[in-house]
Amino acid sequence: MNEATIDIKTNEMAHDDHHGPAKGITRWLYTTNHKDIGTLYLLFSLLMLFVGGAMALVIRTELFAPGMQITTPEFYNQMVSMHGLVMIFLVIMPTFIGLANWMIPLMIGAPDMALPRLNNWSFWVLVIASIVLMSTFFVEGGAPSGGWTFYAPLSTEYAKPSITFMILSIHLLGMSSIMGALNIISTIFNLRAPGMGYMKMPLFVWTWLITAFLLLAVMPVLAGLVTMMLTDIHFGTSFFNAAGGGDPVMFQHLFWFFGHPEVYIMILPAFGIVSMILPTFSRKPLFGYDSMVYATASIAILSMIVWAHHMFTAGMPLAGEIFFMATTMIIAVPTGVKVFNWIATMFQGSITFETPMLFAIAFVALFTIGGLSGVMMAMASVDIQYHDSYFIVAHFHYVLVPGALFAIYAGVYYWLPKWTGKMYNETLGQIHFWLSFVSVNLTFFPMHFVGLAGMPRRIPDYSLQFSDFNALATIGAFAFGISQLIFAYIVIRAMFAGKPATQEVWDNPEGLEWTIPSPAPYHTFETPPEVK
Amino acid sequence: MIDSLILFARKLLVKLVAVFAAFIPGIAFAIQPYNLPVGVTETSKEIFDLHMFGFWISFAIGVFVFAIMLWSIIFHRKSVRPTPAKFSHSLKLEILWTVVPIIILVALMIPATQVLTRTHDSSNAEIDIKITGYQWRWHYEYLDERVKFFSNINTPEEQISNQEEKTAEYLLEVDKEIVIPVNTKVRFLLTSADVLHAWWVPDLGVKKDAIPGFINEMWTIVDEEGVYRGQCAELCGTRHAFMPIVVRAVSRPEYDDWLAERQQGAEEEAALAQKADWTPEELLERGKQVYSINCIACHQTSGKGLPPAFPALIGSSVVLGPKAAQIDILLNGRSGTTMQAFGALLSDSDIAAVITHTRNSWGNSGQDQTVFPQDVAAQRSK
Numbered sequence: 002m003n004e005a006t007i008d009i010k011t012n013e014m015a016h017d018d019h020h021g022p023a024k025g026i027t028r029w030l031y032t033t034n035h036k037d038i039g040t041l042y043l044l045f046s047l048l049m050l051f052v053g054g055a056m057a058l059v060i061r062t063e064l065f066a067p068g069m070q071i072t073t074p075e076f077y078n079q080m081v082s083m084h085g086l087v088m089i090f091l092v093i094m095p096t097f098i099g100l101a102n103w104m105i106p107l108m109i110g111a112p113d114m115a116l117p118r119l120n121n122w123s124f125w126v127l128v129i130a131s132i133v134l135m136s137t138f139f140v141e142g143g144a145p146s147g148g149w150t151f152y153a154p155l156s157t158e159y160a161k162p163s164i165t166f167m168i169l170s171i172h173l174l175g176m177s178s179i180m181g182a183l184n185i186i187s188t189i190f191n192l193r194a195p196g197m198g199y200m201k202m203p204l205f206v207w208t209w210l211i212t213a214f215l216l217l218a219v220m221p222v223l224a225g226l227v228t229m230m231l232t233d234i235h236f237g238t239s240f241f242n243a244a245g246g247g248d249p250v251m252f253q254h255l256f257w258f259f260g261h262p263e264v265y266i267m268i269l270p271a272f273g274i275v276s277m278i279l280p281t282f283s284r285k286p287l288f289g290y291d292s293m294v295y296a297t298a299s300i301a302i303l304s305m306i307v308w309a310h311h312m313f314t315a316g317m318p319l320a321g322e323i324f325f326m327a328t329t330m331i332i333a334v335p336t337g338v339k340v341f342n343w344i345a346t347m348f349q350g351s352i353t354f355e356t357p358m359l360f361a362i363a364f365v366a367l368f369t370i371g372g373l374s375g376v377m378m379a380m381a382s383v384d385i386q387y388h389d390s391y392f393i394v395a396h397f398h399y400v401l402v403p404g405a406l407f408a409i410y411a412g413v414y415y416w417l418p419k420w421t422g423k424m425y426n427e428t429l430g431q432i433h434f435w436l437s438f439v440s441v442n443l444t445f446f447p448m449h450f451v452g453l454a455g456m457p458r459r460i461p462d463y464s465l466q467f468s469d470f471n472a473l474a475t476i477g478a479f480a481f482g483i484s485q486l487i488f489a490y491i492v493i494r495a496m497f498a499g500k501p502a503t504q505e506v507w508d509n510p511e512g513l514e515w516t517i518p519s520p521a522p523y524h525t526f527e528t529p530p531e532v533k
Numbered sequence: 534m535i536d537s538l539i540l541f542a543r544k545l546l547v548k549l550v551a552v553f554a555a556f557i558p559g560i561a562f563a564i565q566p567y568n569l570p571v572g573v574t575e576t577s578k579e580i581f582d583l584h585m586f587g588f589w590i591s592f593a594i595g596v597f598v599f600a601i602m603l604w605s606i607i608f609h610r611k612s613v614r615p616t617p618a619k620f621s622h623s624l625k626l627e628i629l630w631t632v633v634p635i636i637i638l639v640a641l642m643i644p645a646t647q648v649l650t651r652t653h654d655s656s657n658a659e660i661d662i663k664i665t666g667y668q669w670r671w672h673y674e675y676l677d678e679r680v681k682f683f684s685n686i687n688t689p690e691e692q693i694s695n696q697e698e699k700t701a702e703y704l705l706e707v708d709k710e711i712v713i714p715v716n717t718k719v720r721f722l723l724t725s726a727d728v729l730h731a732w733w734v735p736d737l738g739v740k741k742d743a744i745p746g747f748i749n750e751m752w753t754i755v756d757e758e759g760v761y762r763g764q765c766a767e768l769c770g771t772r773h774a775f776m777p778i779v780v781r782a783v784s785r786p787e788y789d790d791w792l793a794e795r796q797q798g799a800e801e802e803a804a805l806a807q808k809a810d811w812t813p814e815e816l817l818e819r820g821k822q823v824y825s826i827n828c829i830a831c832h833q834t835s836g837k838g839l840p841p842a843f844p845a846l847i848g849s850s851v852v853l854g855p856k857a858a859q860i861d862i863l864l865n866g867r868s869g870t871t872m873q874a875f876g877a878l879l880s881d882s883d884i885a886a887v888i889t890h891t892r893n894s895w896g897n898s899g900q901d902q903t904v905f906p907q908d909v910a911a912q913r914s915k
């Protein structure tokens with residue numbers, strides 16, 4: 002009897018100790034707190050954004066004028082490949098996981114993520130993976146230079162030593178993503194506050210739930226693929242070597258079976274963020290919540306049967322090309338629904354233009370440009386001309402930079418006051434937006450034209466007729482790169498100084514995250530809130 | 534690594550200064566018509582029309598979306614409209630913007646499928662040309678005509694490294710063009726000897742991957758005589774940017790003359806390969822030609838190569854050392870590098886000639902100054 006009482010007491014004391022974060026570096030190393038891990042993910046991706054961005058500027062400097070300027074063709078190829086790998090695996094994906102970590106528990110009224118230790122591990126595995134990836138610069142022969150798509154046989158039979166390290170890194174990144182996805186799914190399935198039915202979940206939660214399933218579906222395929230590469234390189238197998246009975250085109254099928262859903266992994270959470278922000282600043286509920294959910298799910302399912310539209314010049318049979326053209330076109334329908342729902346949300350609202358809203362509006366407009374060029378590419382017979390040209394480069398950068406990245410900026414500005422408890426500097430935010438908006442278009446819009454005029458992608462040098470627009474794109478890229486320093490300054494400053502943020506931060510926003518104080522306390526929703 | 538970083542930083546600095554000095558008067562960009570080429574084949578013209586059709590539809594959708602957004606931004610801002618509307622769904626609207634896009638997509642899909650079907654039909658071609666991608670040049674073989682040759686970029690390295698003024702066809706010029714007759718169905722059979730490449734000539738409206746171990750087909754009928762230029766479109770390694778394609782379309786009689794000339798050349802080549810009594814001078818002269826066709830892409834006219842990927846031949850221990858080692862590399866390639874095996878591509882005389890050339894050029898002077906075809910034959914039969 003007595004013993005039991007003492008037990009309860011010590012337990013309570015232990016519990017009390019848990020309320021604040023640990024001190025020093027161990028707080029970050031051992032943390033299982035979703036907010037700490039979210040912060041780690043976000044700061045890590047911010048750092049990597051500048052690493053990947055620096056590589057982009059090397060590329061743009063080389064392309065400023067015809068002739069070799071500052072790189073060798075070999076180093077240029079390394080920059081192109083690493084820029085892609087870094088931006089995809091170390092910037093966009095971890096940022097979204099960071100946002101999920103911070104916001105999903107707050108949005109569904111959960112005390113933390115469902116699997117906190119796994120959460121810690123998935124972040125630190127990501128860090129290890131990134132160190133392995135970066136170390137390839139110091140391997141004999143330099144970093145991978147076969148593109149972020151590392152096609153066979155250039156990256157198998159003809160692989161340089163660093164490809165093996167890249168494979169290891171991709172395995173680790175895949176583990177990290179799968180653990181992150183499992184965690185998100187189990188959190189959403191199990192930890193929703195009472196009354197929070199599935200069709201009441203905020204769209205960011207919905208889009209992430211669907212994204213997590215996509216990750217689970219395709220990351221193992223990537224893992225299998227790189228393992229096949231590994232055995233081809235080191236153990237004498239011939240999965241992708243025709244001379245040994247293998248097939249280099251099979252590599253592309255497997256890669257894009259992963260790669261196309263991957264594209265949606267990088268954009269669905271962005272859809273979610275924008276669907277949260279537009280209603281707040283339009284002061285009007287989201288238009289067509291249900292159809293938004295169904296559209297997201299349809300996009301995810303369709304995204305798994307469109308992969309070979311990346312391979313219209315690989316020599317597929319006619320029936321195959323028609324099939325992939327058709328599925329690709331169909332995917333434009335739910336995507337269109339989303340865009341129309343967003344503009345209907347703004348329509349007849351009472352709109353104000355704070356920085357998050359500016360980025361969200363720019364997202365809708367510029368993502369639409371990327372989507373429309375995507376529809377043009379879906380026409381397989383026309384894609385013969387577009388394929389592997391700068392038109393493609395323009396397209397996917399429109400989807401990923403003013404698409405995914407702008408949505409991330411919108412989300413960060415939107416939730417930053419909740420994270421830090423301080424308002425960011427709105428004037429600087431507006432300056433950051435306008436500089437980014439102008440320069441991002443200056444960078445990527447001209448690429449459409451040089452691509453149509455016949456400039457192939459992944460070349461360090463080009464013939465004279467492409468000079469003008471390449472120079473323009475380089476100027477835009479430097480302006481864009483420099484503008485992002487403002488963003489880093491705004492974010493870091495808002496951690497330490499600024500006007501205190503209110504609980505609601507914005508004008509009557511919807512969602513549980515606005516019912517807790519700013520900054521969000523270390524532990525939230527230890528008693529679940531009641532959702533009506 | 535550190536050295537190259539320093540070099541990089543220095544070059545960057547020089548460049549930036551030069552850019553600021555040069556750029557101010559250059560602000561006025563000459564805006565040229567930047568669009569897909571209409572091209573000179575039925576396929577390229579159909580593709581162009583479809584492209585413009587797709588573009589105008591996209592343009593219309595874009596204008597529609599942006600107009601509504603702009604309308605809301607201007608007239609539904611808080612200062613103009615303090616109370617927002619309350620609506621959050623409309624079944625009618627949602628059906629409308631599901632169905633209308635489907636109709637538009639079907640309208641794109643039908644003509645696109647028609648063109649696609651036509652481009653897939655490579656039957657009844659009059660001329661078959663096998664195209665093989667190599668790192669980093671193209672090989673053309675006119676099947677059944679005994680004509681085959683490599684096509685190398687011939688833009689001087691000095692232009693690429695900005696030491697000389699760039700000429701109009703910079704990076705889009707080759708030593709030997711591929712020649713085809715107009716108004717004739719020509720079928721291309723594409724493959725590769727090493728990694729993936731892609732053969733792309735925008736004016737012809739053709740692009741297809743060259744895949745080792747597989748053969749891809751495509752075809753063209755060129756309507757107008759002229760020279761049409763393109764490039765490799767699939768990342769194929771270090772010198773991917775430097776393997777252009779030049780197609781010269783000529784009248785049928787001109788084509789026949791060209792072919793006859795080529796065939797005669799082929800016979801002379803064959804005779805040369807049989808020739809036994811080479812003098813060192815003849816070998817040197819021949820070697821220079823062989824070098825310019827097969828070696829300059831990597832080792833460069835200057836023999837300085839492009840280290841570290843492509844070693845210099847000047848002062849190379851292999852070139853200055855005993856001949857056996859160099860013959861072996863020429864015959865069998867060097868595994869783990871991009872040095873390919875030339876045993877099957879070149880005759881004994883050509884291998885002997887090119888080795889002799891490297892041993893006597895750029896101030897090289899070491900052992901075994903002259904290598905004879907017999908030396909190569911002896912080593913080949915081992």
Ligand SMILES: [Cu+2]
Pocket residue numbers: 666667669729730731765766767768769773776
């Ligand atoms: Cu190539």
